[in-house]
Amino acid sequence: MKTPKEIQLATLTFLRAFKDQKASELEGTFIPFDPVFLYKQYQVYLGGTILFTVLFLFLLYNAWFIDAIYYWHIDFPVILGFLVIGFFLVVSIVLANKTIKTNREIQFVLKNPNKAPYGVLITEEYYFENAPNAHHIIPRENIIKIDYEELNPNNEIYLELLLDTGNHYEVRGITYKAEEYDLKSWIKATNS
Structure with missing residues (x-):
């Protein structure tokens, strides 16, 4: 034993x-x-990247072009709005990095199946x-x-x-x- x-x-x-x-x-x-699990992971990261990027751009557009009139006075709701927009930006960047990394892993596994991680x-x-x-x-x-x-x-x-x-x-x-x-x-x- x-x-x-x-x-x-x-x-x-x-x-x-x-x-x-x-x-x-x-x-x-x-x-x-089999790299199927990498494809599934890639799809989740890609979908999350698209979702969070669209939400970030939507919030940024609304904050800059529609709600900018209210920003002459910086108070808690304005700061909270900037934090939420910043959160969506950070999450979309992290998910984009994971998407790129997973895509590289898929390409490597397809080229060298005996060196799969x-x-x-x-x-x-x-x-x-x-x-x-x-x-x-x-x-x-x-x-x-x-x-x-x-x-x-x-x-x-x-x-x-x-x-x-x-x-x-x-x-x-x-x-x-x-x-x-x-x-x-x-x-x-x-x-x-």
């Missing part, structure tokens, strides 16, 4: 490899994620999944058994694994495609 320190060291090694885009160079099987790396000892919002590591030695198995309609298999973490037992779920990697035989190699 792997100790928490060994797991932590492996996690740092794998995270560094994904950050440096060298996950495919490690010994093991690298399965890059997100995916699954299966080595002889570990299953490591790096997603945009989290990462998961499962040491093969710590898997006690497959607790539950389900076949999804789009030919994906969902497994729930019972893990021994040393202090307590834990259940983790994994979804994978059987044609990409035979994860069940990788798990059973430990238990046999």
Whole structure:
């Protein structure tokens, strides 16, 4: 059974490899994620950018050309109006930057799928999944058994694994495609 320190060291090694885009160079099987989630993220950022930019321009136009007559006297409503307009400007700039960054990530992943920043790396000892919002590591030695198995309609298999973490037992779920990697035989190699 792997100790928490060994797991932590492996996690740092794998995270560094994904950050440096060298996950495919490690010994093991690298399965890059489909960039569909990046497209969805891009659409959300682009929609937010358009919405907040239109609201900013609308408020700016109304403040400058329609309500400017009231600005001869600076008081709280005028300051509040400037703050709201400034807020919409800042949010639209931040969303525009995220849109550009996500577009660059999509272009990079399409040109170099083996250097994708997100995916699954299966080595002889570990299953490591790096997603945009989290990462998961499962040491093969710590898997006690497959607790539950389900076949999804789009030919994906969902497994729930019972893990021994040393202090307590834990259940983790994994979804994978059987044609990409035979994860069940990788798990059973430990238990046999």
